[in-house]
Amino acid sequence: MKGLPSLERLVIVLSRFPGVGPKSARRMVYHLLRHGKEATQELIMALEGLRDSIRHCEVCFNLAEDEKCWICADPRRDDARICVVEEPSDLMAMEKAGLFTGRYHVLGGRLSPLDGIGPDELHLAALESRLIQGSVIELIVATNPTVEGEATAHFVAQLAEPLVPRVTRLAYGMPMGGELEYLDESTLYQAMAGRRDFRQKSLNDGVGP
Numbered sequence: 001m002k003g004l005p006s007l008e009r010l011v012i013v014l015s016r017f018p019g020v021g022p023k024s025a026r027r028m029v030y031h032l033l034r035h036g037k038e039a040t041q042e043l044i045m046a047l048e049g050l051r052d053s054i055r056h057c058e059v060c061f062n063l064a065e066d067e068k069c070w071i072c073a074d075p076r077r078d079d080a081r082i083c084v085v086e087e088p089s090d091l092m093a094m095e096k097a098g099l100f101t102g103r104y105h106v107l108g109g110r111l112s113p114l115d116g117i118g119p120d121e122l123h124l125a126a127l128e129s130r131l132i133q134g135s136v137i138e139l140i141v142a143t144n145p146t147v148e149g150e151a152t153a154h155f156v157a158q159l160a161e162p163l164v165p166r167v168t169r170l171a172y173g174m175p176m177g178g179e180l181e182y183l184d185e186s187t188l189y190q191a192m193a194g195r196r197d198f199r200q201k202s203l204n205d206g207v208g209p
């Protein structure tokens with residue numbers, strides 16, 4: 001809007017957020033303006049808190065407010081299992097599901113040569129040092145089932161296999177509540193390739209609420 005550069009600047013910044021287009025960004029700015037300077041001040045303070053307090057855990061690279069994140073600082077977690085994820089948001093999703101009682105390692109992305117992200121850009125050396133210590137008996141590779149995520153999983157597995165007795169990958173397959181006719185071919189292919197015996201006990205070590 002001509003003549004209101006401060007407003008336009010905030011609209012542009014907010015529009016860069018995932019799921020927020022220029023229209024919603026503008027609505028957010030008007031909402032702030034309607035609620036007076038206090039609402040804006042509250043937002044500023046929350047953003048400052050984020051900027052000044054959030055850092056990466058020095059062990060697993062999860063988001064943290066201290067040197068160690070709350071998972072690394074928790075003595076009740078299982079040291080023998082590490083789950084490797086791409087981003088802190090993936091870790092949060094796993095934690096929300098309450099399925100895993102071990103530790104994590106956040107890579108900080110995935111291998112993507114076209115974007116200039118090679119092994120040195122991910123937290124792989126730190127993972128290797130953790131595994132060399134010898135107390136881990138299973139490494140669960142939970143990178144995303146995308147082309148880059150798969151390439152990353154293979155790289156991690158290669159690095160880990162000489163150091164850990166067991167390296168596993170999350171299973172692919174049919175989503176709960178899904179129907180065969182609506183699955184895309186690659187999901188169906190993976191579900192077929194990953195089929196297991198009907199009465200096979202699932203490998204639930206370290207997993208479960």
Ligand SMILES: [Zn+2]
Nearest residue numbers: 057060069072
């Ligand atoms: Zn941590």
